[in-house]
Amino acid sequence: MQYPNSISKLIESFSKLPGIGPKTAERLSFYVANKMNEDDVLGFAKGLVNVKRELTTCPVCGHITDQTPCYICTDGGRDRSILTVVEDAKDVIALEKMKEYKGLYHVLNGVISPINGIGPNDINIKALIERLKDEEIKEVIIATNPTVEGESTSMYIAKLLKDTDIKMSRIARGLPVGAGLEYADEVTLLKALEGRSEIK
């Protein structure tokens, strides 16, 4: 098989993205070559370079940002007594979309995962502890994913903060809104039962 050389290279680049297999990479590359107009392609290329060059990690919260500290940490309108701990910058975006939460964030940039050789020192936990010492935070909400790694990271942080008087909570695990009981797995159902709230 002979592709023109520049197509092979682009296919290789697309294949490096998560969830993009060789077939999709080929399809996307041909689309770029054949169908996309030149301005869009140049804008795309520029966008890639800019994202890499302009974005850094906020030294305060670990969120991805083009200014330091980030737009959330510098936002005067936020409640600085409450802090939500998440795994990833994407989780901050997801929570921000809700438009309800007005506190601060702390991005761990990973989870504790012994099987992948990731210990507490490999993620952004130390900075969290420093923040909790220095800032006036009254409540920490642990919003790591409800996975084995997310839960153990949550437990690890809870243990570290055991002797402080900071209130700690974990986001609820239960049935997603709109889902049916019959399709839920046993662990989710158990968590939904455990986390039930009184209605009368």
Add this chain to the structure above:
Amino acid sequence: MQYPNSISKLIESFSKLPGIGPKTAERLSFYVANKMNEDDVLGFAKGLVNVKRELTTCPVCGHITDQTPCYICTDGGRDRSILTVVEDAKDVIALEKMKEYKGLYHVLNGVISPINGIGPNDINIKALIERLKDEEIKEVIIATNPTVEGESTSMYIAKLLKDTDIKMSRIARGLPVGAGLEYADEVTLLKALEGRSEIK
């Protein structure tokens, strides 16, 4: 919602690709920003620009190429008496992967589709007719997709070549290898029956 500006722009670029929705575009953009190393990102950006700058359409067959005429048209080892007509450059790649076909190609870069306002003059048919006059082609295989548009394009070309002594054929439509009869649609089954070949 506030993304850093460079992220929004990249998300927008990714969203322009086929099959990439806003969620995937977001995921890919964050992957580029957060996880991909700088060399890979620069290579990706360069790849995009190069594909657009270096690739053109072969003036002979319409295939995508970085040289004119393309590597297939200039390949001395190919059978120049047989020519396969396809819709798209990707179809050439698919047929080449088979490693069996040694003839030439003609890429239409589209199909006749009145509903989308695409007539015979909007696709690469005129050049095909010229080629068939000038070159020593004995057989034309129409390998447009087995869709309504692909079939009508096939019929249109067949009609144009009616009075020549060039042999014409249409690729077989039938059950894909490995598929089960029970899952096939009626039209495919009909085509499979119509196209049956004698075994005794």
